[in-house]
Amino acid sequence: MEKIYGIDLGTTNSCLAVLDGQPRVIPIDGNGIVPSVVSFDGSNTLVGRLALNRSLAFPEQSVRSIKRLMGTDQSLKINNQTYKPEEISAIILKYLCQEAKKLEGLEVNRVVITVPAYFSEAQRRATMAAGQLAGLTVERIVNEPTAAALFYDLLSVKSKDPGDGKDWRYSLVYDLGGGTFDVSVLRMGEIIEVLASTGDTHLGGDDFDAQLTNYFISHIEGSSVDLLNYRPAMARLNFIAEKAKMELSSRGITSVDETMISGPGRRDYSLSLSISRSEFEDLTSQLVNNTLKFVDQALAEAGLLASDIDRVLLVGGMTRMPIIAEKLSAIFGQAQMPILDPDLSVAKGASVQGALITGENVEQVLVDVTAHTLSLMANNENHEAVCVPIIPRNTPIPTTRSQLFSTAVAHQEMGLLAVFQGESRQPKDNDFIGSTPFYLNSEALRSTIEVEFSYDVNGMIHLVAEQKGHKRRLAIDLDSRNPYSSAGVVTDFASLPRNFREFFEIDDDDDDDQSQAEDLIDVMEPEPASQDEGAEQKWNFVLKRAHNLLSSMEDGEEKIKLADLTKRYYKAINEDSDNLDDLEDELLNLMDE
């Protein structure tokens, strides 16, 4: 099966990795850490290190930190051309693939792209769109801290027994990157379970640089205020700040001596000062404290105390700042802090996830969660539209949840199903994902509507609505994988009506309490229709597991039995035989023993 590559599309740097037995980063731009910078030089488009260098001289023709704009309508105007954020990201993705081909002859078509766990649906869709624009098949959007944990788990798989009787660990991933911050709490053992995930998609290294840049400006002699609106000077100062920041990670003090910083009106400025690590820490203490608030929140959501955490994983270049490890040690004194490469772990983890999808990797099982609550807009008793949570945040995915609503007015003909993402009850404070009308049988004076949301591992939101007792049913995909084709789905919040008559109401009838139970009655029915899309990957998975088990078994009756059953299963797949499901069950049962 064709390989699936892992891509970390970062704010500051991007990285491409593949699993060749072990995860390996493709050494693009030298060490594989490719600056996420694009620079337009006439008809020539530069990406990576070359673009970064050019961006100092031509900031107005260059784009940095585009990730921060993903999922917004903001577009950039460069050399009289407008670019959407996903178009810029697509240029970076294309560059990674082209270089992989140039360097090693690799054909990169199928990819997993990572995003911050706290990215919204709109930001995920934009990332997906960037991949498609680059001509790639995006197999999965994966959360960055989860990817890092997956990579770490792979590393530690051989030394799994911690020797204290428990064969699992509570781990906390602290991921502070160039522009985004995530914290995830996981339970890692036989399986990897994400228990809680939170963060801020606009908090990262860029903010630390900005603090330092401002500090520099206040120390430039003369009317330095003018520089604030002068892009070339700001770009240069920002670059100096970033460099000083990095130096302060390994040194207690650094000095800056820059002359000829050209300001507006051909005036030159100079900057000469030294700054100590503790001064820098003071400047940025608010930012660090903010991240710690999210750490507390994630622990609370996972229902754990700091003392429960066995291991803290540091991910993202900003975690090189010594104060961060210090602060975390103060909170998690007892926990280990294994050394991981903060720049490469995410991309490597993404390549591991790619192998999970193809079935190449059957040893690890990952259970991730939703980072935001999915809700439906409905009326409360005062005819006010509120968001009613259907899938709460931190629910393991894939998941299906349903809830009952009722019609708002007599003989209602239509109700709008408007889907929101976010933690507020107020629709205006949440992200609007899309809405679609549901036409009812209006003979009924009043009816009950069951609304069911499914969220699958691909990030696809599937919506089913049913008018109870009237056989009216609507099923629609709110497809985050394909942002340009959502038939009949309105995605502009402003165009939503504000009249309560066009929505449903929170249900207070009591005639239907068994609906949720129904799902569970058929205890373990085999998956319906084995012809579905994932079937081949499932077969691969089962066969690979059997194969691995066989090669580790000693000769004997058991082994012959398993080998025989595996052969019959393989035959059944090829002949599309009726008893395939039974054989699969039998095989899985045998492997469990």
Added chain:
Amino acid sequence: MFRTALKILKVSPQDDKETIHSAYTRLVRRFPPEQFPAQFKKVQNAYHELTLSDQILSKLLKEFKDCNNKFQLTAFFCSDHLDLTSTDPKLEKINNLLYQNQASNKVKQILENIDLSAVEYRKVKK
């Protein structure tokens, strides 16, 4: 629902959280979300059903206290977390609290249902 959950995870009501979790882990390894989404969902629902965390319970309690009228109470009772079939001693506290509240008939009825399932659960446990 509670019994179905026990059946899916093949555990008994006497089992502690760790045992339930290892039963869950075994089944998730067998039915990874990647390859077996439908079975995974069932295992997940069953596990969710059997493990209502302290944190969720205390959050529920707070939400309940904040309910001021029938609508809010109904919304509260429709919320997904409310399958009070946990082994947690806090269950008793919550039940008492629910009864102290002056609720509408509808809510009282729901309360009785909830209590029944809790009573049933305790019987099973004994």
